[in-house]
Amino acid sequence: MRPRLKDVAEHAGVSIKTVSNVVNGYLHVSQDTRARVEAAIEELAYRPNLSARSLRQGRSGVIALAVPDLSIPYFAELATRVIEVADLRGWTVLIDQTQGQRAKELLVISGIRAQLIDGLLFSPLALTPADLAARTDQTPLVLLGERVGRSSLDHIAVDNVAAAHQATTHLLSLGRQRIAAIGAQRAASAMTAKQRLRGFRAALTAQGLTPHAVAHVRDFHRSDGAAAMAQLLDSGTPPDAVFCFNDTLALGALRTLLSRGIRVPEDVALIGFDDIEDGRFSTPTLSTIAPDKAHIADAAVTLLTNRLTATPGPPQELCAPHRLIPRETTAL
Template structure:
C-alpha cells in the first residue's frame, strides 16, 4: 500500500527529502547562513525549483528579527531617473525578502529630514535615501538609529554609506566628448556655485582646464528645478542675451536637456551642427528625444544592487570596510544624435 499524494503547497521537509539534507540545512541556504558547501547549496536550490517551494517571507523575517520592509526615499517618481531606479531597488530588495515602501519628498528639506528620522508609514528595517538637500550637518544631527544608505550627487558625512557614480569623472567625460566633436565654447545648464562646485560642475571645470579652454561665467547657468521647462527657460534667456552662443551644452540631467534641445531649436539653431547637447542619467526617454540625446549613463542596476547590499550588511550588523563607505557604480558614454559622434552611436 502506498501513501496517497500529499495535497497543499510544498513544504520545507519536501525540499529536504529531495535534496537529501536536513531541514536545518535547507533553512540555512534559504536564509543565507554561510554554513553549507557550494555543492550542497546548489543541490538545495535545485530541489527548491523541483518541488516549487516558496519560502514564507513573513515567517522568515520574523525569525530573523526583521520587519520585512525597507523605505526608498526619492524626490519624485515623476522624474524618469528615480522611477527607473525604484524598479531596480525593488528587484534587488526582493532577493533579500524585503518589500519596498517608496516615499516622495518633492525635494522639500523638512520632508527629507522627517524621513531620515524614521517618520515613514510603517515599521522598516532600513532606509535608502536620495536627497537634494541633506548634507553632513543633517546627518550628524540625526537621532534615528534605523540603518541608512545614501544615494546621489552630494557630499555626505564620511561615516554614512553612500552609493553613486563618479560624478566628477562624469563631468569630465561630458566635456571631453564635446571637445572631441569640435566644440570650444561650452555652456553648462544646472551648474552649481563656482566657489563650491558640486561634483558634476567640478568635473566640467576640470574638463575645460584639461583642454586649455577658459571658464566663461556667463555660460554657467543655475536652475531652480530639475525639469525640462526650467532647462528651456534658462537656455532661452542665455540665447536671447548672448551674441556669441555656445557650440556645446552640458545639461545637468537628461530631463533638463529635453528643454535645452527645445530652446536651441526654437532659436533656429541646429543640433548638433550648430550646438551639440549632452545630458546625464540616460533616462528611458533619452533615445526618443529629437534629436536623440547623448548621455552619461549610470549603471542603475549596480547603484540599486550596491545600495541594497550595503543596507543588508548594516541591518545584519556586518562591519563595513573603508571601501564600503563610498561606492561608485560604473558609468559609460552613450552617443546619440545630439552630439557630433566620435564613435559609432549606441543606445
C-alpha cells in the first residue's frame, strides 16, 4: 500500500502539517525535525501524489535546472544533488545545458518553457545584470554560481575569493615559493576564474610574493589543464606548487607532471577546486577545495519552493560553505 503523509508523520513523530512543510520546502522547520522527516520519507519510500497536487495547485510538478556544461563533473554532481532534494519534495527535475552561450542563456530566461515548468534553477555565465533586469517571464527563478552585479532574484554561490585564498595559503604553508595558477580566463563573463585568480593573488601578496606564473585556459577541462601544465614546465624554471581553478584542470595537470617523471607532491604540490569524485580516486589523490554541494542543492530547492508555496519576501543572497581537503598531492 502506498505510504501516505499520515504514515510519514507517525513514523517521524511529528504532525502531518510538519511533514507537509518539509515536503513543500518551508524554511521555518528546525534542522533536527527536517532531518527526522526526510529520514522517514526515505525509509517509507514516500512520494507525493504529483497528479493530485498538480490539479489542486495548478502546477506541473516540474522544475528545471540549467547549467553551463554537464561534462564538467561539478555540474553533474550538483545536478544529482538537486534531483535528490527535489525528489524528496515531490518535484521532477528537467535538466538543460547552455554551454555558457549568451543566446542559449537568454532563451532559458525568456519563458519558452513556462508552461512546462513551475520554477527554474539557473547557473548563467554570459548574462549581465541588465539581461536579468529585462526578464519579463514570471516563472520563479533562483540563480546559482557567479554573476556580475546584484539583481532582484534569489542567489546562492560560493565565496570563490576566500576559497582560492585558502587553497593558495595551504600551498604556502608547505614552504612553496614558486606558486603558479592554472585556470585564468580573459572573457568578461568568466567570473569564476576572475574571482579565484583574485583570491590566489591576494594570498601571495599577503606573504610578499607574486605569482610564479598564471596559465590561461579556454575551458575547465582535463585537456586544458594538461596543456597548461606542459606550458608551465617548458617555460623555464618550473613551479614548485600549482593551484588549479577546478579539479578537472588539476587532473589534467597531474597527468602531465607524472608523464614527465615529476614527483607529486615532492617536486610540485598540486591543489584543485570542487571535490569531484575522480579526485578521491586519482593516484595520488587530489587535494581540493570542497564547496558544500549538498547545501547548495538543498538551499536552492528550498528558495525555489518558497517562491512557489509561501508569501514572497525579499530576494535572498546566500553563501554556501566550503572547506579545504588536503590529500596526497600536497601531503609530504
